[in-house]
Amino acid sequence: MSRLFHFDQADLGYPSHRVLRDLSFGVDERDFIGIVGPNGAGKSTLVKTMLGLLPLCAGCMEWPGGRPTIGYVPQREQIDPIWPMRVRDMLQFTLTALEPPHWRRRGEDERVAEVMQTAEIDALADQTLDTLSGGEMQRLLLARALVVEPQVLLLDEPTAAMDLFATERFMNLIARLHRDQQVTIMLVTHDLQSLAGRATTVGILSHGTLHHGPTAEMLSAERLSEVYGHQVEVHRQNDQLFIAMQGLENGGQR
Amino acid sequence: MMADLREMYTFEFMRYALTVGVFGGGMLAFLGIFVHLRRIVFLGAALPQITALGIALAIALHLPLLVGAVLGGLVGILLLSTSGKPGHLPTEGWVGLAYASGGSLAIVVLALSPHPDAGALRFFTGDVLGTNRAEALFAIAVAGFTALIFRLCWSKFVVSSFDPVMSQTLGLKVRRWNALLFLCLGFGLAAVMNSAGSMLAFGMLIGPPAAALMCFRAFPKVVVTTVVLGAGAAFVGLTASFLFDLPGGPTMATAALAPVLPAWIYRKIRK
Numbered sequence: 001m002s003r004l005f006h007f008d009q010a011d012l013g014y015p016s017h018r019v020l021r022d023l024s025f026g027v028d029e030r031d032f033i034g035i036v037g038p039n040g041a042g043k044s045t046l047v048k049t050m051l052g053l054l055p056l057c058a059g060c061m062e063w064p065g066g067r068p069t070i071g072y073v074p075q076r077e078q079i080d081p082i083w084p085m086r087v088r089d090m091l092q093f094t095l096t097a098l099e100p101p102h103w104r105r106r107g108e109d110e111r112v113a114e115v116m117q118t119a120e121i122d123a124l125a126d127q128t129l130d131t132l133s134g135g136e137m138q139r140l141l142l143a144r145a146l147v148v149e150p151q152v153l154l155l156d157e158p159t160a161a162m163d164l165f166a167t168e169r170f171m172n173l174i175a176r177l178h179r180d181q182q183v184t185i186m187l188v189t190h191d192l193q194s195l196a197g198r199a200t201t202v203g204i205l206s207h208g209t210l211h212h213g214p215t216a217e218m219l220s221a222e223r224l225s226e227v228y229g230h231q232v233e234v235h236r237q238n239d240q241l242f243i244a245m246q247g248l249e250n251g252g253q254r
Numbered sequence: 255m256m257a258d259l260r261e262m263y264t265f266e267f268m269r270y271a272l273t274v275g276v277f278g279g280g281m282l283a284f285l286g287i288f289v290h291l292r293r294i295v296f297l298g299a300a301l302p303q304i305t306a307l308g309i310a311l312a313i314a315l316h317l318p319l320l321v322g323a324v325l326g327g328l329v330g331i332l333l334l335s336t337s338g339k340p341g342h343l344p345t346e347g348w349v350g351l352a353y354a355s356g357g358s359l360a361i362v363v364l365a366l367s368p369h370p371d372a373g374a375l376r377f378f379t380g381d382v383l384g385t386n387r388a389e390a391l392f393a394i395a396v397a398g399f400t401a402l403i404f405r406l407c408w409s410k411f412v413v414s415s416f417d418p419v420m421s422q423t424l425g426l427k428v429r430r431w432n433a434l435l436f437l438c439l440g441f442g443l444a445a446v447m448n449s450a451g452s453m454l455a456f457g458m459l460i461g462p463p464a465a466a467l468m469c470f471r472a473f474p475k476v477v478v479t480t481v482v483l484g485a486g487a488a489f490v491g492l493t494a495s496f497l498f499d500l501p502g503g504p505t506m507a508t509a510a511l512a513p514v515l516p517a518w519i520y521r522k523i524r525k
Contacts, residue, residue: 051419051423053419053422070423074417074420078417080293082291082467083291083416084467084470084473084475084476085412085416085473086471086472089473090416097414097421098424098425098426128471144420145420
């Protein structure tokens with residue numbers, strides 16, 4: 001696998017406040033990396049920088065093979081359901097927005113039908129945004145990211161506030177995309193359990209920097225205890241990971 | 255009745271007023287869909303006030319009103335679209351300041367004007383019957399440009415307004431599409447404000463799209479309904495104002511807002 005991108009001694013954040021300092025790490029093509037860390041650790045800053053929405057404060061970020069098409073999947077709360085669109089409309093608009101201005105609207109693209117099937121929302125094609133459940137909306141956002149045929153999928157806490165079934169379904173979908181279509185996945189999440197058995201590597205953001213390594217090594221009790229500042233117990237069973245945190249009886253004071 | 259209508263529209267001033275109402279009103283109603291969906295209705299209220307200030311300055315400086323209206327609209331767009339930087343006053347604060355200062359300063363400037371004009375207050379009271387040929391042609395030109403640009407680039411406007419962050423990641427020039435949207439809005443407001451006042455401009459911007467959005471959940475129906483309601487309100491309002499000797503602009507604005515109540519009832523019943 002060749003290198004997709006890397007940061008070299010990069011400072012990320014804002015001119016008045018650098019959130020991450022001296023960041024040096026890279027991601028390979030067809031990797032599945034999970035990015036975790038406590039609130040305020042810099043996950044959103046990392047996402048914004050990778051998307052090109054925030055300039056680097058120092059250092060460099062390189063894409064050795066050129067910047068690929070990135071499919072961005074935001075949290076569903078960022079989507080306003082008052083827009084009068086059906087599921088298929090949103091995908092069609094995304095596709096045609098990237099084309100040159102045109103007079104006649106084309107018929108529905110095969111690509112739209114294909115990604116609706118991949119994201120398991122083909123049955124919802126004619127539903128409007130305000131009728132979708134949380135899990136359905138998140139799968140629609142995944143489909144929207146896929147419609148532009150990305151080489152990289154960047155997902156920002158997609159399973160936040162999702163129920164257990166919807167989370168499992170969504171994560172299985174991501175794992176299948178990674179396995180079958182060789183899409184590079186970068187998943188920012190608080191849900192550590194969902195990374196076990198799926199992510200090949202994990203990056204933990206903590207104290208202004210990022211620690212990066214194989215999933216099993218990074219999701220160890222010692223490492224997580226250090227990052228979250230509380231005693232963490234980790235139990236493994238097959239590919240499942242069970243995490244328990246201790247020492248929170250007094251409002252989180254150790 | 256038909257004979258009355260025909261006779262009514264044999265007058266040139268009525269035809270000009272109808273032209274501005276139908277083209278300008280229909281266009282503002284269409285742009286109002288984006289104003290509602292982007293949740294910038296307060297901005298839609300403040301812009302006519304700043305445009306009014308531009309017109310007042312034009313009167314004071316003895317310039318064509320249209321120049322003042324266009325410049326006022328564009329300066330308003332520029333000021334309001336660059337306000338609300340993090341750490342400063344929130345966007346709503348800037349919009350409120352623009353609304354209050356634009357409206358009050360316009361009246362003060364008019365009162366201090368060394369070139370008092372008997373018709374100067376018509377854009378405040380909405381006397382659309384004073385519309386001239388140039389103003390009517392300007393409304394047609396702006397509506398035509400807006401229709402063309404939106405027909406060609408519809409999905410770009412929708413996607414960049416719906417999710418600017420994702421649009422940027424895909425390489426869509428969000429700022430450019432926002433600027434174009436606001437430019438159309440600025441010129442549209444200038445076209446209507448100049449002839450028919452702020453009341454009609456804001457009524458058209460808000461009423462028809464509100465009614466359409468309450469009734470329909472798909473863009474094609476929302477757009478068609480909005481434009482038909484906007485243009486129809488201009489015709490119904492102007493005709494009613496002539497028949498019942500009412501002020502033209504406010505009557506057209508009332509007609510633009512009238513469908514909101516039945517639309518709200520329809521939505522409640524359908525739910």
